[in-house]
Amino acid sequence: MNHTVFKPLKKAAIAIVASTLMMAPAIAHDIYIWPSYFNINADKPTHVAVTVTASHTAFRPDYSMPSHGVKVMGVDGKQLRKFGPYYQGQRQSSFDLAVSESGTYGLFYQRQPSYFTKYKVGKRDKVKHLKANKVEAAKQLPKGARDVITRRYKTISMSFVTNKAPTFEVLAPTNQGFELITLTHPSDYVTSEPIKVKALFNGKPVAKKTIIIEQEGPQYRKNPAVLEITIDKDGLATFTLPNGGRYLLKTKYEKDADNELADFDVTRIFYAFEVIFE
Amino acid sequence: MKKQLLLAAILTSATLATPVFANSITVDFSLPKFSTQDYNSPYVAIWTETKAENNSLLLWHSIKRKEDKWLVDIRRWWRKVGRYGEMPADAITGATKGSGDYNVILDIGDLTKFNLMIEVVREDGGRSLLRQAIDTTKSTKYTLKADVEVGEITINVGK
Numbered sequence: 457m458n459h460t461v462f463k464p465l466k467k468a469a470i471a472i473v474a475s476t477l478m479m480a481p482a483i484a485h486d487i488y489i490w491p492s493y494f495n496i497n498a499d500k501p502t503h504v505a506v507t508v509t510a511s512h513t514a515f516r517p518d519y520s521m522p523s524h525g526v527k528v529m530g531v532d533g534k535q536l537r538k539f540g541p542y543y544q545g546q547r548q549s550s551f552d553l554a555v556s557e558s559g560t561y562g563l564f565y566q567r568q569p570s571y572f573t574k575y576k577v578g579k580r581d582k583v584k585h586l587k588a589n590k591v592e593a594a595k596q597l598p599k600g601a602r603d604v605i606t607r608r609y610k611t612i613s614m615s616f617v618t619n620k621a622p623t624f625e626v627l628a629p630t631n632q633g634f635e636l637i638t639l640t641h642p643s644d645y646v647t648s649e650p651i652k653v654k655a656l657f658n659g660k661p662v663a664k665k666t667i668i669i670e671q672e673g674p675q676y677r678k679n680p681a682v683l684e685i686t687i688d689k690d691g692l693a694t695f696t697l698p699n700g701g702r703y704l705l706k707t708k709y710e711k712d713a714d715n716e717l718a719d720f721d722v723t724r725i726f727y728a729f730e731v732i733f734e
Numbered sequence: 735m736k737k738q739l740l741l742a743a744i745l746t747s748a749t750l751a752t753p754v755f756a757n758s759i760t761v762d763f764s765l766p767k768f769s770t771q772d773y774n775s776p777y778v779a780i781w782t783e784t785k786a787e788n789n790s791l792l793l794w795h796s797i798k799r800k801e802d803k804w805l806v807d808i809r810r811w812w813r814k815v816g817r818y819g820e821m822p823a824d825a826i827t828g829a830t831k832g833s834g835d836y837n838v839i840l841d842i843g844d845l846t847k848f849n850l851m852i853e854v855v856r857e858d859g860g861r862s863l864l865r866q867a868i869d870t871t872k873s874t875k876y877t878l879k880a881d882v883e884v885g886e887i888t889i890n891v892g893k
Contacts (some may be wrong), residue, residue, distance in 0.1 A: 495806050496806060497804075497817070620818075643817075644813065646809075732813070734809055734863065
């Protein structure tokens with residue numbers, strides 16, 4: 457008899473858990489944009505499939521992302537006005553990049569800033585979060601909330617597609633905010649040759665930040681094969697990858713906020729690339 | 735005068751009979767047999783690399799269509815030569831060939847010191863990338879050990 461009572465409750469619990477999973481991804485998720493082909497040879501106009509997703513695991517889609525964050529740069533380094541039909545499913549979003557010119561296209565996903573407030577409460581110093589900026593949080597925080605910190609998160613995801621000979625316009629820095637610039641052209645990332653990147657904030661080198669690089673398929677290996685390196689005093693980081701395949705690189709930059717809505721501004725960068733086995 | 739004309743005639747007929755370049759190399763190699771259901775004749779590229787420039791000497795690929803999007807899969811050749819220009823001249827390109835022994839005479843132009851690169855890629859199969867530093871002023875014969883997708887290679891300079 458009890459089972460009949462419990463069953464609906466269980467279902468309800470599952471429904472709540474499921475709806476939580478389907479919700480927009482929490483800030484902790486990595487957001488990625490990547491093409492099905494990183495290098496192509498096309499004389500005639502063609503398309504390259506592009507996936508946009510927030511993910512727990514390298515190259516395994518978990519959450520779809522809306523189209524308004526997508527920014528496609530043409531080979532001249534200018535943003536394309538249109539990028540065709542956009543499909544937003546449950547677990548991933550996708551579109552087909554129209555490639556009609558020789559050179560390197562830039563795929564970017566920029567998430568609008570979102571605010572998270574972290575605080576401690578209760579006798580046991582329980583850490584809790586609010587999806588609110590500093591002004592909103594002040595109205596919502598429970599009595600006794602302490603160690604309140606609000607961060608503003610901005611996310612930039614990027615990847616590149618090259619048709620025939622590589623070009624460099626899309627790789628140029630904008631000199632606005634935190635950026636990761638690749639000094640080695642992405643279509644020249646090959647096994648056992650150094651890959652050089654540079655971190656900038658408002659065009660100036662950023663030192664001592666951590667870069668994490670993870671190869672696709674950590675779920676199939678004994679360990680996830682993560683490479684962790686530190687950016688040097690000139691903002692440079694050089695790494696060599698012995699295995700060909702797809703990789704995800706992540707890094708972030710935190711600084712004191714310049715407005716009253718947050719304590720800190722955080723910019724997260726996610727970069728999907730291919731290392732050619734040579 | 736007559737002797738000179740005769741000599742010129744002999745030289746001309748010799749030139750027409752077999753392609754003799756100002757500077758050439760002869761490459762002997764074999765493409766091994768594979769007993770697999772998914773056998774496709776491999777793509778083969780031979781090219782020169784120097785600090786100044788890289789040049790295609792031979793390219794065997796799918797010529798069914800005017801455009802061959804799979805050239806990207808000859809990975810080093812694509813990165814060093816293919817992606818930068820027009821397709822190599824007809825004299826250099828050809829259709830893929832199955833397993834067997836091959837003898838090719840390749841024009842190296844004015845080069846004397848260069849890396850000779852040989853890349854063999856088979857769809858649903860393996861890939862071999864071989865490199866031989868060549869200095870025609872020092873040696874005229876080079877031998878490269880067999881690899882997964884290509885048998886032993888002999889390179890003769892000027893023959």
